[in-house]
Amino acid sequence: MPDPVIALHAVKKNYQDVPILDIPQLELPKGIYWLQGENGAGKTTCMKVMAGLIPFKGEILLQGNVSSRQHPVQFRRLINYAEAEPLYPSFLTGRDLLELYLNTKGGDREAVRDISDSMGVDIYVNNPVSSYSSGMLKKLSLLLAFTGNPALILLDEPLITIDTRALTVLYDLIRTYSAKGVSFCITSHQALDAEELTVTGTLKVAHKNITLS
Numbered sequence: 424m425p426d427p428v429i430a431l432h433a434v435k436k437n438y439q440d441v442p443i444l445d446i447p448q449l450e451l452p453k454g455i456y457w458l459q460g461e462n463g464a465g466k467t468t469c470m471k472v473m474a475g476l477i478p479f480k481g482e483i484l485l486q487g488n489v490s491s492r493q494h495p496v497q498f499r500r501l502i503n504y505a506e507a508e509p510l511y512p513s514f515l516t517g518r519d520l521l522e523l524y525l526n527t528k529g530g531d532r533e534a535v536r537d538i539s540d541s542m543g544v545d546i547y548v549n550n551p552v553s554s555y556s557s558g559m560l561k562k563l564s565l566l567l568a569f570t571g572n573p574a575l576i577l578l579d580e581p582l583i584t585i586d587t588r589a590l591t592v593l594y595d596l597i598r599t600y601s602a603k604g605v606s607f608c609i610t611s612h613q614a615l616d617a618e619e620l621t622v623t624g625t626l627k628v629a630h631k632n633i634t635l636s
């Protein structure tokens with residue numbers, strides 16, 4: 424059996440002394456997963472933990488052998504995360520951020536330019552992010568999530584605030600990248616469009632744990 428794209432072992436996350444996540448074991452084969460749960464269940468926390476952005480107990484392995492503990496740089500190169508409500512330093516332009524991501528994560532510049540064009544980010548990418556609307560910020564964050572050569576892309580509420588053109592582009596991108604072997608974990612309180620996307624499985628966050636069905 425191929426290695427899971429991500430495997431969580433004895434992962435625990437507290438905020439101060441309040442336990443939020445306690446996941447003994449979770450292994451996900453390659454695929455597209457819809458991460459569900461009530462408000463406050465821990466979906467965003469789980470994504471931040473998976474992305475290695477906040478401290479946690481336990482260990483996460485990507486592609487079988489890239490450890491969150493032992494290979495943090497390689498680990499972060501393999502996983503991209505787009506926040507539900509992205510915030511960036513206001514003095515930076517979208518171009519500054521894009522260059523930063525391309526320089527640190529590498530990957531195909533041409534492909535990123537194409538995504539920028541098709542999403543309509545290219546029109547405002549040279550302006551400071553302080554001038555962006557919430558939808559413009561969201562589209563930039565989604566574009567950044569497709570930079571580099573990730574094995575797993577985490578999209579936190581990607582469907583909110585973006586226009587229908589960007590939504591169509593996003594579904595298309597997820598299908599295309601998935602066909603190339605990239606896995607996705609997507610939170611959304613609204614149903615993912617079954618005609619646009621076939622999900623591999625549903626992940627439910629409840630009682631601090633995550634179950635796959």
Ligand SMILES: Nc1ncnc2c1ncn2[C@@H]1O[C@H](COP(=O)(O)OP(=O)(O)OP(=O)(O)O)[C@@H](O)[C@H]1O
Binds near residue numbers: 465
């Ligand atoms: N920085 C923080 N400090 C303390 N508690 C936090 C922090 N961030 C989140 N929490 C708490 O952790 C729990 C999980 O929050 P999280 O944002 O992960 O939930 P969620 O499932 O993404 O919710 P929603 O669907 O509302 O976005 C909540 O009880 C929240 O109050």
